[in-house]
Amino acid sequence: MxxxxxxxxxxxxxxxxxxxxxxxxxxxxxxxxxxxxxxxxxxxxxxxxxxxxxxxxxxxxxxxxxxxxxxxxxxxxxxxxxxxxxxxxxxxxxxxxxxxxxxxxxxxxxxxxxxxxxxxxxxxxxxxxxxxxxxxKIAKPETVNAGLRLFTVHVRRGFPDVQDPKLNSHSKLNCITACIQAYTAGADEALMLDPHGFVATCNSTHFFIVRRGEVWTSSGDYCLGGITRANVLRVCAEAGIVAREKNFSLTEVYSADEAFCTGTFAGVVPVREIDGRAIGDGVPGPMVLRLQQLYRGLVERDVMFRAGERLA
Missing domain, CATH: 3.30.470.10 (Aminotransferase class 4, branched-chain amino acid transferase, N-terminal domain)
Structure with a gap:
């Protein structure tokens, strides 16, 4: 594909x-x-x-x-x-x-x-x-439904004293070179590591895995302060789902039950393959489907709040 x-x-x-x-x-x-x-x-x-x-x-x-x-x-x-x-x-x-x-x-x-x-x-x-x-514009439904293929690139998310990953600047060449490496390898998005070799984030989205009913994402030290990322952690807390911000390696990624990416444009999107390895059954899993529903509910709540605020 x-x-x-x-x-x-x-x-x-x-x-x-x-x-x-x-x-x-x-x-x-x-x-x-x-x-x-x-x-x-x-x-x-x-x-x-x-x-x-x-x-x-x-x-x-x-x-x-x-x-x-x-x-x-x-x-x-x-x-x-x-x-x-x-x-x-x-x-x-x-x-x-x-x-x-x-x-x-x-x-x-x-x-x-x-x-x-x-x-x-x-x-x-x-x-x-x-x-x-x-x-x-909306994300292509066929992409969201089928899930993404990721490729781990050699381009790293760097230390904040070089260019702080928290800064959402127009200078995105680091992410662009990661993106180029990913798509030339036949993948949809780049999975990027931090300077220590732990999983950090993707070139334009944030990355999560699901292991034994727990939702894991990176420590956040080497990635943008993602708003959708924070909202997924929020709905996990509200729903009683264990969610951890922690260091983890590719070995733990490859054996994950599920994986997904988050971003403002597409919301919560399943990942079906990473570095040629199928994740879970290679189809959106139950946790991803649940989080998609919970995230949609949070969006609806925010829109209702914003509408009420505009009327006040």
Missing amino acids: MATSIHDFHDDPRNAGILIWINGALKPRAEATVSVFDSGFVLGDGVWEGLRVVGGHPVFLDAHLDRLFEGAKAIALDIGLDRAGLTRAIYDTLAANGMQDGVHLRLMVTRGVKRTPYQDPRVCIGPATVVIIPEF
């Missing part, structure tokens, strides 16, 4: 006419551009968030904004808008596009335009560039 990304989706013709928010203006897709001197283009200098929209509301918005502002503060980037301003911009963009469901939104902030293409942030000559791209 041909390798496919978990972020693949069936093209929606409505996306050709979307309006994209750029620094307060809504631009047709064909006209939505930024300068070649923009810090994001020149150096990948910026932070971003991906959000899923359900019932007209960006799911887990507060957690996403927390991570965005924490990342911006870490790199001394002034977004130029507060949380309320960004929230209004997101809802205005959704309203302008008539979007309610089946939508994924990318919120991107760069340090802005430079007077010359050089890395020093002090050569920026204007405010941050803020972009909101909403698209009609």
Whole structure:
């Protein structure tokens, strides 16, 4: 079977006419551009968030904004808008596009335009560039139902004093090289180890295994503070499912009963094969199916809360 990304989706013709928010203006897709001197283009200098929209509301918005502002503060980037301003911009963009469901939104902030293409942030000559791209797209059901094939790559998640994995920056070359190695090996996603050889995460999702009724994920020391990851741990706690954040090796992965990945775009997605080894029966197992249901319930609760908050 041909390798496919978990972020693949069936093209929606409505996306050709979307309006994209750029620094307060809504631009047709064909006209939505930024300068070649923009810090994001020149150096990948910026932070971003991906959000899923359900019932007209960006799911887990507060957690996403927390991570965005924490990342911006870490790199001394002034977004130029507060949380309320960004929230209004997101809802205005959704309203302008008539979007309610089946939508994924990318919120991107760069340090802005430079007077010359050089890395020093002090050569920026204007405010941050803020972009909101909403698209009609959902993960391919056939991919979600069949499960992913992973390949363990040689590219590692590094120490935080090199580039902190907690920072959701535009500089994703580490993950991109991992992705390239995985798909050239015929897999859908890369499984990445930490500097000590323990399992860390995937190139664009977080990774879990199920062993003897327990849900395991990495210690979290070498991966992004995943919002879906945290929500899966939350629903496990609420449902009385033992969930552990710990170090574990590939040997324990290969003999796992089940495995799955998590991410904002696709939610909870089963893994059927890792490094040529079938995981469990090679089909979505009972724990994955249960967690998918529990996660959907949490999404519904968040949407109801957000709707009530907007009406208040």
